[in-house]
Amino acid sequence: MLLTLERARSLHRAMVRMPALLLLALMVCLFAVGAPAQTSSPNASATPAADATAAKIAALEQAVADARTSGDNGWMLVSSALVLMMTGPGLALFYGGLVRKKNVLSTMMQSFALMAIVTLLWGLVEFSLAFGSGNSFIGGLHNIFLRGVGAHPDPDYAATIPLQTFMIYQLMFAIITPALITGAFAERMKFSAMAVFMVLWSLIVYAPMAHMVWGKGGLLNASLGGRFPCLDFAGGTVVHVTSGVSALVCALYLKPRLGYPKWPMPPHSVVLSFIGACLLWVGWFGFNAGSALSAGSLATSAFVATHFGAAAAALGWSAAEWLRNGKPSALGTISGAVAGLVAITPAAGFVSPMSAIVIGLAAGIFCYLMVTKVKNIFHYDDSLDAFGVHGAGGTLGALLTGIFASSAINPMFKDAQGATLPSGLIEGNAHQLVNQLIGVAIAWALAIVGTLVILKVVDAVIGLRVPEDHEIQGLDLSLHGEEGYYMDSPA
Amino acid sequence: MTKIEAIIQISKLDAVKDALHEIGVEGITVFEARGHGRQKGHTEFYRGREYTIDLIPKSKLEIVVADDMVEKVEQAIIAAARTGKIGDGKIFRSRIDEAIRIRNGDRGDSAL
Numbered sequence: 001m002l003l004t005l006e007r008a009r010s011l012h013r014a015m016v017r018m019p020a021l022l023l024l025a026l027m028v029c030l031f032a033v034g035a036p037a038q039t040s041s042p043n044a045s046a047t048p049a050a051d052a053t054a055a056k057i058a059a060l061e062q063a064v065a066d067a068r069t070s071g072d073n074g075w076m077l078v079s080s081a082l083v084l085m086m087t088g089p090g091l092a093l094f095y096g097g098l099v100r101k102k103n104v105l106s107t108m109m110q111s112f113a114l115m116a117i118v119t120l121l122w123g124l125v126e127f128s129l130a131f132g133s134g135n136s137f138i139g140g141l142h143n144i145f146l147r148g149v150g151a152h153p154d155p156d157y158a159a160t161i162p163l164q165t166f167m168i169y170q171l172m173f174a175i176i177t178p179a180l181i182t183g184a185f186a187e188r189m190k191f192s193a194m195a196v197f198m199v200l201w202s203l204i205v206y207a208p209m210a211h212m213v214w215g216k217g218g219l220l221n222a223s224l225g226g227r228f229p230c231l232d233f234a235g236g237t238v239v240h241v242t243s244g245v246s247a248l249v250c251a252l253y254l255k256p257r258l259g260y261p262k263w264p265m266p267p268h269s270v271v272l273s274f275i276g277a278c279l280l281w282v283g284w285f286g287f288n289a290g291s292a293l294s295a296g297s298l299a300t301s302a303f304v305a306t307h308f309g310a311a312a313a314a315l316g317w318s319a320a321e322w323l324r325n326g327k328p329s330a331l332g333t334i335s336g337a338v339a340g341l342v343a344i345t346p347a348a349g350f351v352s353p354m355s356a357i358v359i360g361l362a363a364g365i366f367c368y369l370m371v372t373k374v375k376n377i378f379h380y381d382d383s384l385d386a387f388g389v390h391g392a393g394g395t396l397g398a399l400l401t402g403i404f405a406s407s408a409i410n411p412m413f414k415d416a417q418g419a420t421l422p423s424g425l426i427e428g429n430a431h432q433l434v435n436q437l438i439g440v441a442i443a444w445a446l447a448i449v450g451t452l453v454i455l456k457v458v459d460a461v462i463g464l465r466v467p468e469d470h471e472i473q474g475l476d477l478s479l480h481g482e483e484g485y486y487m488d489s490p491a
Numbered sequence: 492m493t494k495i496e497a498i499i500q501i502s503k504l505d506a507v508k509d510a511l512h513e514i515g516v517e518g519i520t521v522f523e524a525r526g527h528g529r530q531k532g533h534t535e536f537y538r539g540r541e542y543t544i545d546l547i548p549k550s551k552l553e554i555v556v557a558d559d560m561v562e563k564v565e566q567a568i569i570a571a572a573r574t575g576k577i578g579d580g581k582i583f584r585s586r587i588d589e590a591i592r593i594r595n596g597d598r599g600d601s602a603l
Contacts, residue, residue: 266535266544326538372539385538 035423049277064158069153069441075295076169082286083172086113087179090283094185094276094338098384101268102474103187104484110182110194110226117195118175121202126174127167127209131157136219136227138208138279156216156224158293169290170210170418175207175219177239183384185248185254185464188471191479193464195456205246209443210236220439230439231405231412231432232425233302234291236346237443238481244391245447249384253455254464256381260473270331277334281310284341288348300411301480304350306341309348309360313340339367339389343397350423359400367393402436430453492587492603493561497552497566498524500581503572504550510571511554516565518603522551528576549580553588557600 007156071475099107118126125144143149151162158166178198185194212233220237222229232238257265267273283355289303317336318328343363344356351359371388382388405424407413412420413429422429458464465471470478477483499507504521511519525546532545556564567580572577590602 050577261540264535264537266537266542324539327536329536331537470499 002096019020020452034417041438043231054057066427068160072158072294072296073165075299076158076165076290076293078160079286079290080165080169080172082283083169083176083290084093084115086174086280086283086287087172088115090276090279091176091179092276094280095186095273096271096385097274097276098183098267100184100265100474101475104272104476105482106191106475106479107146107182107186107190109480111179113191113195114179114182114198115175116176117169117198118202120176121199122171126202126207127170129203130174130210131170131215132166133216134211136217139215145437146162146433160294161470166293169293170214173235173239173287174202174206175211177235178202178244180239180243180386180390181247181250183386184251185383186383187475188257188465190462190464190466191475193458194464197464198464200454200458201246204454205242205446206238207266207427209242209446212442213238213439220442222433222435228435228438229352230398230435231401232245232346232398233349233401234288236394236401237340239438240342240345240390240394241440241443244387244389245444246379246436246451247386248391249448249451250455251380251382251387253459254380255454256391257383258468259450260381261376261379274326274330274334281337281341284310284345288341288345291351298349300409304353305348305351305356306344307343308353309363310337310340311355312357312360313337313343313367314360316340316361317368320365320368334362334369335385335389336372339363339393342367342390342393343400345394346398347404348402350401350410351404352404352409355406357406359397359404363393363396363402363465366396395444397441398432402433402447405432492590492600493557493558495552495554495556495561495564496583496585497554497561497568497572497580498526498549498582499552499568500570500574500578501548501550503574504552506571507552507568508511510567511564513588514560514567516554516556516564518555520553522553523548524551528578528581547578555590556603557603 028276041168056325088111089108092212096104098110116303123146125141127146127149128141128143129139132141132143134140146164146167149163149167151164153159153161154163154166156165178201181201182189182194182197184186190238212220212226213230214221214236216224218224218226220226220228222231222232230237259265264382285303288306289299292302294301314333314337317339318333321332323327340363341357343353347359367389370392371382375382375385396474401424403425403441405412406427407423408427410423411420412423415421424432455464466475466478497507507521508521509545523550526546527547530547532547533541534543536542550569554564562586565584568582589598590600591598592602
C-alpha cells in the first residue's frame with residue numbers, strides 16, 4: 001500500500017533537482033550575455049541576482065511539488081469515492097439481492113448506516129487509533145477530532161497528498177470492512193445491536209489491525225520497519241480476514257436462520273446482486289490501485305493485477321460450478337469475481353499480471369469449494385458467504401502474496417547497502433511466507449477473540465437476535481416499518 | 492350462468508384469450524398462480540444445495556357465461572391451450588347464483 005519511504009524521498013528529490021538545475025544554468029547564461037538589468041531596491045543586498053535566482057528556484061520547487069500533488073491527490077480523491085461506492089451501492093445491492101424480499105431494505109440499511117456511523121466514529125477517534133503515533137499495536141489519541149489532519153502531507157504515509165486525503169481514503173476502508181460482516185448475520189440481527197456491535201468492533205478489532213499493518217510503528221508494517229513485515233498492499237488481512245473470520249464467529253454465535261437449511265431461501269433478486277458485483281469490481285480499482293497512494297506506475301501495476309485477478313477468478317468459480325452442477329450460474333460467476341478481487345487485494349501492488357491470474361484462478365476454485373462443500377459439511381449459516389469469500393479468500397490471498405511477491409514490481413526490502421532484496425518465495429525469499437502467516441494468524445486471533453467478547457457483551461445488554469415472529473414477518477416491516485417493493489399500491 | 496375456471500400454461504394465455512374473444516366472450520379475469528398437478532417441479536442450485544421448486548407458475552382464467560355458451564367456451568380453451576404434454580392444466584365448471592353489473596344494476600344473463 002505504501003511506496004517505500006526511501007523511494008518516495010529519492011523520487012521527490014530527483015524531480016525537484018533536475019528542472020531547478022537546468023533553470024539555474026539558463027539564468028547564468030542569460031546574465032552572461034547581458035540580460036536587461038532588474039531595478040534593485042535602495043537597500044539591495046550584495047548579490048541581488050543570486051537572491052532572485054534563489055527565489056525563482058524556490059518557486060519552481062513549489063510548483064513541481066504542487067504538480068506532483070495535484071496528480072496524486074486527484075487520483076486519491078477519485079479512489080476514495082470509488083471505495084465508498086463499493087459499500088453504497090455496491091455491497092448494499094450485492095447483499096440486498098441475495099436475501100429474501102422481506103429483508104431487502106434492512107440488509108441495505110445495514111451498509112448505509114455504517115457509512116454514517118463509521119464516518120463519525122472515524123473523525124472522532126478511530127483515525128487516531130488506527131494511524132496516529134502510538135505503539136506497535138494501536139495508535140494514540142493525538143489526532144482525535146482530526147487534530148493535526150490538514151493540508152500538509154505526512155511523509156510517513158504519503159508524501160505528496162494532504163494528510164486529510166489519506167484520512168478520508170482510509171475512512172472508506174473502515175466503512176466497508178464492518179459492512180462485509182453483515183453478510184453473516186443477515187435476516188436475523190437486530191439493527192440496534194448491529195450498530196453497537198460495529199462501533200465496538202471498529203475500535204477493538206479494525207483499528208488495531210489497521211495500525212499493526214499500516215500505522216506508524218505497526219508490528220506488521222512492511223513499509224515502516226515493523227518487527228514482522230507482512231506484505232498487505234490494500235487490506236487482505238486488515239479488511240478481508242478480519243471481517244470474514246468475524247463473520248464466521250457471528251454466524252456460529254447467532255445460530256442459523258429459522259428453517260435453515262431445510263427451507264429454500266434463494267436470492268430474491270440476482271439482478272440486484274449482479275449490479276452490486278459489477279460496482280464492486282469497478283470500485284475495487286480505487287481500493288487496490290488507490291493503495292499506491294500516488295498516481296504513478298505502481299498504481300497502474302496494482303490496477304492491472306486487480307483486474308486480471310478478478311477475471312481469472314470469475315472463470316475459475318464458473319468452471320468449477322459447470323463441472324459440478326452441469327451449468328455455470330450468473331450468481332456463481334459474479335461471486336467468483338468477488339473472490340478473486342478479495343484474494344488479489346493483499347497482492348495487488350506486489351505481483352505481476354500473470355501471477356495475478358494464478359492467484360485469481362486459485363481463489364475462484366477455493367472459495368467455490370468453501371461456500372458449497374465446506375459450508376454444507378459444517379452447516380453454519382453464513383448467509384451471504386462473508387466467511388467463505390472474504391475470510392477464506394483473504395487468507396489464501398495473503399499467503400499467496402508471500403509466494404508471488406516480486407521486488408521487480410515493487411521493491412520492499414533492502415539490505416544495509418541499499419540493494420534490493422527478494423520479496424516472495426518464488427523470487428528467493430522463503431521467509432516472507434512466515435511473516436505472512438504471522439499476519440494472518442494475528443488477524444484470525446484478533447477477529448475471533450474480539451468478536452466473541454463483543455458479541456457476548458452486546459447480547460447481554462441489548463440482545464442480538466430478533467424474536468421469531470419478527471424474523472418470520474421480515475425485518476423490513478418489523479424493524480423499519482417499511483416494505484422494499486410496494487408493487488400492489490392502489491392507483 | 493356458469494363459471495369456468497381454467498388453469499393453463501402461461502405461454503398459452505394469449506392464444507386462449509384470442510380464442511375466447513373470437514367466440515364472443517366479453518368478460519375475463521386473469522390471475523397469476525403457482526401450483527402443480529402431476530407435473531413435477533424443477534431443481535435449482537443455490538450455493539451447491541439442490542432445491543426442488545414444485546410450485547410452477549401458471550395462468551388462471553375465470554369466465555362467467557350464459558349456460559348455452561359453456562360448451563363452446565370449454566372447447567375453445569382446450570383447442571388453444573393443449574400441447575399434449577404434462578402441465579397443460581385443467582378446467583373446472585361451477586354454477587353461479589347471480590351476476591350484477593355494478594354500473595347500472597343489470598342482473599342475470601344481461602349482466603354478463
